[in-house]
Amino acid sequence: MSGMIERLPGWPALPDLFGWVETGFPGTHAVAGLHHIRIEEHLTDGTYVVRAELPGIDPAKDVEITVTEGVLTLRAERSEETTEKHRTEFRYGTFARALRLPAGAQGEEATAAYKDGVLTITVPVPETKTGTRTIPVQHG
Template sequence: MSLLPAHRRGSLLSEFTDLWNAFPPGMVPVFGTHLLRVEDTVDDGHYVVRAEIPGIDPAKDVEVSVHNGQLTIRAERSERHEEKGRSEFSYGSFVRTVTLPTGAQDQGVEANYAKGILTVSVPMKEPKEQVKKIEVKPGE
């Protein structure tokens, strides 16, 4: 599970994902899952996360949840056992958790899947900048 924010372009995250997913099945260290590749934007009052998950049935193989300011996407792609050649496709469990930005709402979240891309849209409200003044008491 990754708790790294998705909006770090140019970071080592994509290189880490490639390295992680290069392990042969059954040899993936510690967790046994693959990281999902994601991109995120804030667009028209919504935080939008897109995840690359080709070859799955969205009704059966994907779970999207929001809990405590975290958006989690889980997917499972089952391997087809065909002996006609080699495969570099990734199979098994895929998971990604991203921290939602300030103002993200857990009500009204929508998820759509088309052409191998899962798009999750989280409504956002304008954060209220509240300044709380603290009384300073004289010491003795």
Template sequence: MVTPVRGQHGLLPDLIDWVESFPTMFGFRPMAGVQGIRVEDFVEDGKYVVRAELPGIDPGRDVTITVDGRLLTISAERTEETAEKNRSEFRYGSFARTVALPADVKEEDIKANYTKGILTVTAPVAETAEAHRKIEIETGDDS
């Protein structure tokens, strides 16, 4: 079973996604210096999984993954240049994204894999009791 975890990290990541997805009325992005990395995170089969969209980079040279406390940061640098007859084009930039790790993640067992432009970071989550329970609603007597 896949359990999305975005809501557990609060409102800030959702706001950042919203701001990054809409240019301002003047056509520039407010966070243009360091661009965000599109990610999805979820818990599946006892593992916390973060999938990051990083096409066209060399993961061994251009990507850094760090853990500081309960924060996992993925940073990447892109430098790309193409040249054709009478025309050249280049793209470059820094990208970064930080996500909060669940409290019960086993940091020492975090692993990363890069396939077809997608960086997948996995970390085992300690076995814990199910956190969901139903709360009964008490009703007052209206008479």
């Protein structure tokens, strides 16, 4: 074997296997040419925060964020050109991600900011009161 890694018949190559981490399981992309946006999300102190990794975009014209029936949808298009001494490289594509907002989230009050290739979306989620309420009975 002397330094070579042998691939077993029927087993995927390691780059293909680890590619699932980035792109999801094969066959899960329903729309050709649509790429996945990597995100992190958390809910703390009455605020739902989504951070999306979107380097190389102009947020003013390349990003669309919508909230419909409790679903936050993020779409972005990237068209980037890198020119070096003897070559030019293009990176482009459409990216999308849809997330269900937590119960009670006020999507109409969401805000977004873009800095250093990361888009941060903040949605207020007021805490609901879960205490006991006594209901008086009226009699006639």
